[in-house]
Amino acid sequence: MAAWNLKDKTAVCGVGHSPYGRRLNRSTIDLAGEAIRHALDDAGLGRDDLDGLIVSFGTPIGADADTLAYALGLKLKMYNQTWAHGRFTASCLQWAAMAVNAGLANAVACLTAISFSGFRRPMMGGAGDSEGAWEAGGGHGEDPVFGMTSPGAGAALVAQKYFARFGATSRQLAAVPVAFRKHASLNPTAIMREPITVDDHQNSRFVCEPLHLLDYCLINDGAACVIVTSSERARDLQKPPVYLSGMQGLPGGREEFIWTYPGFGTSQQDAFDYQPGLQPVYQMANVTPKDINALFTYDAFSILAWTALERFGFCGQGEAAAFTQEGRIEVGGALPMNTNGGLLSEGHMMGWNHQVEIVRQLRGECGPRQVANAQLIQWANAYGDSLIYRR
Amino acid sequence: MAEYKKPLPAISTLNQPYWDGLKRRELTLQHCNECGKIWYPPAPFCPVCWSRNFAWQKLSGRGKVNSWVVFHQAYFSSFRDNIPYNVAEVELEEGPRLLTNLVAVDNDDIMIDMPVEIVFDDVTDEVTLAKFRPARKP
Numbered sequence: 001m002a003a004w005n006l007k008d009k010t011a012v013c014g015v016g017h018s019p020y021g022r023r024l025n026r027s028t029i030d031l032a033g034e035a036i037r038h039a040l041d042d043a044g045l046g047r048d049d050l051d052g053l054i055v056s057f058g059t060p061i062g063a064d065a066d067t068l069a070y071a072l073g074l075k076l077k078m079y080n081q082t083w084a085h086g087r088f089t090a091s092c093l094q095w096a097a098m099a100v101n102a103g104l105a106n107a108v109a110c111l112t113a114i115s116f117s118g119f120r121r122p123m124m125g126g127a128g129d130s131e132g133a134w135e136a137g138g139g140h141g142e143d144p145v146f147g148m149t150s151p152g153a154g155a156a157l158v159a160q161k162y163f164a165r166f167g168a169t170s171r172q173l174a175a176v177p178v179a180f181r182k183h184a185s186l187n188p189t190a191i192m193r194e195p196i197t198v199d200d201h202q203n204s205r206f207v208c209e210p211l212h213l214l215d216y217c218l219i220n221d222g223a224a225c226v227i228v229t230s231s232e233r234a235r236d237l238q239k240p241p242v243y244l245s246g247m248q249g250l251p252g253g254r255e256e257f258i259w260t261y262p263g264f265g266t267s268q269q270d271a272f273d274y275q276p277g278l279q280p281v282y283q284m285a286n287v288t289p290k291d292i293n294a295l296f297t298y299d300a301f302s303i304l305a306w307t308a309l310e311r312f313g314f315c316g317q318g319e320a321a322a323f324t325q326e327g328r329i330e331v332g333g334a335l336p337m338n339t340n341g342g343l344l345s346e347g348h349m350m351g352w353n354h355q356v357e358i359v360r361q362l363r364g365e366c367g368p369r370q371v372a373n374a375q376l377i378q379w380a381n382a383y384g385d386s387l388i389y390r391r
Numbered sequence: 392m393a394e395y396k397k398p399l400p401a402i403s404t405l406n407q408p409y410w411d412g413l414k415r416r417e418l419t420l421q422h423c424n425e426c427g428k429i430w431y432p433p434a435p436f437c438p439v440c441w442s443r444n445f446a447w448q449k450l451s452g453r454g455k456v457n458s459w460v461v462f463h464q465a466y467f468s469s470f471r472d473n474i475p476y477n478v479a480e481v482e483l484e485e486g487p488r489l490l491t492n493l494v495a496v497d498n499d500d501i502m503i504d505m506p507v508e509i510v511f512d513d514v515t516d517e518v519t520l521a522k523f524r525p526a527r528k529p
């Protein structure tokens with residue numbers, strides 16, 4: 001049996017979100033309800049048109065899919081949920097595309113609704129690092145026995161090795177948070193909008209050295225929602241469809257370490273010179289990295305922008321440090337990245353805020369931070385999954 | 392022994408021999424008798440060839456620093472007095488990498504590829520941790 005060709009079969013028809021903030025003091029069910037209503041309004045759909053729900057994150061800091069279906073009076077034919085990590089944005093959208101294509105649902109809302117401030121126990125670092133205490137350690141390299149805790153520590157291991165192996169510096173890495181903050185300053189939704197300089201980055205305190213505070217994303221509350229339907233149906237709705245043109249799944253195995261590409265030699269990865277070839281996401285969408293007008297990535301830590309660029313072949317191994325300088329990744333540059341401000345400055349919505357921004361960019365709704373004539377935008381991550389959106 | 396307040400390892404049926412080895416002052420990992428792979432973390436069978444024919448093998452305890460970090464934030468109250476403390480990823484001579492703390496070295500003197508050797512740290516009556524220090528000249 002031939003594989004489904006999912007190219008352009010499904011599309012995003014609506015996006016919506018709640019306010020993002022450090023301490024919103026609102027229930028995650030309330031935040032989710034607001035994001036879903038805005039997304040339905042954006043699409044021109046009603047509550048009863050929604051028959052699928054896929055939740056990213058959930059317990060312990062977010063609302064779970066079954067709870068949301070009940071509390072919001074949804075009438076679902078299918079729901080699903082990933083466990084409590086941010087890496088599943090593309091996975092959720094891929095499930096939605098497959099479910100719609102298979103006829104399991106007509107319109108699937110994919111969302112996250114989280115409240116870090118409503119969760120008093122430290123999460124993913126220190127006493128709340130339950131995964132690090134597993135027999136094989138945590139998925140970001142945690143090992144609390146030696147004080148190795150929090151997802152950022154694994155990213156710091158990658159950064160240290162990157163600096164040494166390729167002769168790059170923390171000062172060069174500053175270009176990433178500086179660019180994303182510049183974008184956030186043009187985005188009224190962003191939590192952190194005050195521009196920063198390379199010196200601000202260098203002078204910010206170390207959290208897990210060599211990463212500075214300004215290499216770390218925000219921790220906040222909010223909800224964001226993306227609705228996927230068939231392309232045929234999307235063409236009849238109120239906003240222009242944004243097609244899901246290419247996708248590749250989340251790779252796993254001993255050659256993977258979440259914050260970098262195979263061959264990097266962190267955790268139990270073999271060390272070798274990585275050659276990305278033309279990744280499957282481009283083959284499905286029938287494009288190459290040169291065709292991409294803007295790139296969005298899961299920037300929980302600034303170093304992930306470098307490893308994502310190299311993983312997908314936007315530049316060679318060890319070249320991202322130079323590639324990200326001189327405004328190249330800013331709006332107006334050759335490859336704008338995270339024009340919303342990213343997790344680093346707009347807010348940590350598990351990447352869902354990035355999907356909202358991608359859709360708005362392709363519709364031309366982004367005002368002062370609009371990427372001129374955006375046709376193709378990619379979501380591509382250090383950990384290897386990806387989506388290509390087309391207008 | 393003074394009360395030890397830092398996190399202790401999750402000892403399971405899979406990794407019990409590793410912790411028993413450290414208690415005996417031996418660094419042991421699983422070694423595949425079919426394909427020769429030595430691996431970490433412990434697994435139910437060889438992750439390369441899936442053979443169940445493996446044995447716990449004593450290793451040299453020598454390796455090199457593959458990468459390292461320095462914690463400036465006290466995520467665990469039990470580590471607060473150690474700030475700034477290092478965590479290193481040590482690549483053993485036999486291949487696998489272990490997370491550990493480097494001892495007997497200033498954080499400023501740690502370098503990638505620095506040769507290191509094991510130090511056994513009996514933190515409780517039941518648990519011995521594998522830490523590493525700069526290798527002494529042979």
Ligand SMILES: [Zn+2]
Pocket residue numbers: 423424425426427428437438439440441442
């Ligand atoms: Zn084997």
